[in-house]
Amino acid sequence: MTNAEVSSTVRINPTTWNLGFHYDQAQLRPAPTQILTVAGQGSIDADGAFLHADDVAAQMALAMANVEDLLARGGMDLRDVTRLVVYVTDMDAALAAYGALVERLLALGATPPATLVEVSRLAIPGMAVEIDATAGR
Structure with a gap:
């Protein structure tokens, strides 16, 4: 087993x-004092319009940008994500x-534990694409 300590994680x-997908199978972290839960984020712009209907890569990029925006508004970033x-809809x-x-x-340099799930819609x-996250500090 390879265990690499990054700060206190x-x-x-x-x-x-799994390393090619840039996630850890598990992480042991100290208990956070704050937890941020991010609801499912999709390829939605600031006005609520759905974008990139036929482009999975663009949907994934915008959904991830929306997750990052909410993390930043909570004083966190992808390194604080404990579950992604x-x-x-198409694996x-x-x-x-x-x-x-x-x-x-x-x-x-973030490697949050992650799960990729195919759903019917x-x-x-x-x-x-829809991405949700849990983060803690």
Whole structure:
């Protein structure tokens, strides 16, 4: 098992296959004094308009940007995320577009435990990606 300590977080990865997706299989962190829960974020602009109906990579990038915006408004960033869940309607398309998410994680050196889940549909017709998160400090 490889455990790398990053500040006070112990990263737990008994295998290495997940590292290309830039997430840890588990993390042991001290109890946070604040927890931020982020509701599912999609490819929605500031006016509430759904964007990028036929572009899974663009939807993933905007959904992730919306998550990051809420984290910042809570005084946190992706390094504070303790759980990331990505819901998609097409697993193959999502895996092909996953670089849009990994790019944001790499920029901060964040490796939150993450789950990628295929669902039959999301709330808005044409929405292919929705991301929720839990963060703590």
